[in-house]
Amino acid sequence: MSATEIREHFPTFEKELIDDIEAKSEIRSFTAGEQLMRTGQYFKSTMLIVEGLVKVYREDDQGNEFFMYYLQPGQACALSMVCAVKQETSQIMAKAVKDTEVISIPLAYMDEWMGKYKSWYHFVLETYRARFEELLVTIDHIAFRAMDERLEFYLKKHVQTLGSKIIPISHQEIADELNSSREVISRLLKKMEQLGKVKLQRNSIEVIHLS
Amino acid sequence: MSATEIREHFPTFEKELIDDIEAKSEIRSFTAGEQLMRTGQYFKSTMLIVEGLVKVYREDDQGNEFFMYYLQPGQACALSMVCAVKQETSQIMAKAVKDTEVISIPLAYMDEWMGKYKSWYHFVLETYRARFEELLVTIDHIAFRAMDERLEFYLKKHVQTLGSKIIPISHQEIADELNSSREVISRLLKKMEQLGKVKLQRNSIEVIHLS
DNA sequence: GGAACAATGTGACAAAAGTCATAGACCAGG
């Protein structure tokens, strides 16, 4: 990936940093559906998302999953960064939702660049802050909200992230991601449809008006 | 606070860093029950816990609270650190559970010391990692576990943190912290008592044997 | 067009959690 392309996606990076990234990182591609990270996997690099969309979620020992947030182009995975200090294993799952391209940076440079490039330091700190906030929002929703509200929030987030009011997803998939049951999701969606908030189609949901 | 005392509580800090902390920070004391941080409050400093115990929790707009984790001596608040980049407001509540003493460090030094002292850099990164992990564990418990399991985990955590099998707490307080109802907590505790896991007294719970 | 399969809707029922009401026990202060 050329310096121009890196600058395009990460406009706050200083020139010398971009040159370093160009020289020392590699580009990796993942097709939609492919895993980027698995729970228990050792980190060797940190990833900056360039194209595509990555879903980050938790998985329990029964294989149940719980969606946390998306990583979009211009963002990075905070957990791979924060684990540079110790040889730590991943505590999250990350999967490409769309065909995805990432800049893979060996963890050794994390340390080095933090001291060397102000723009890298700020990018990393901002990444931590943003991910902390995502985690806190996630906690809020499961701690303080009922499933119907959580479902609305989930749909809203999808509209924002995907940039489309039509979400191609089945009720079962939503149930999986919210760690609920398909019937509950179907019923809540049906209720929302009756309230004019959404329009249901097979394998997709059109969001009409959510508050 | 003298250099000796700082070194005692934060043994990984290099000498020059300790001298800087000694020169530029201030010691603040909070009595049990006092707030250290409120949602919406601006950060002016970051805090290292020296003595006591601090409870970190989320509060929703109805005043419902949700316990997340404790900060013990030798630990720091990751969120105050991560907000050094921007003028951000607190998204958490923090309250002294015991009489507490903290080293309060102006946020300006966060930036400076990250580049200047390796031991500070590592301490900060480790703080982020540890707090990320706490948040992920919290999410796991509310996403994947029922209230009885969450209650057991909550009690276990208290035993570990307080270093005593006797937890001085009322059912209502537990209900508040887990954002549940007092009756549910009472019933679950009664069940646990019948299983020989705990012994209930008024305003306190003795943990006998939790897995 | 028919078969197979997956997605969705829905009824019945169960379990978990929450609310309301009330009674009994315990503790502190006068």
Add this chain to the structure above:
DNA sequence: CCTGGTCTATGACTTTTGTCACATTGTTCC
């Protein structure tokens, strides 16, 4: 000792969520 207040136990009932079972609908492939 008595009173007031708080903590705890518990029953009745409601709501939310989940499970099971089955039917209907839609899509794809032969």
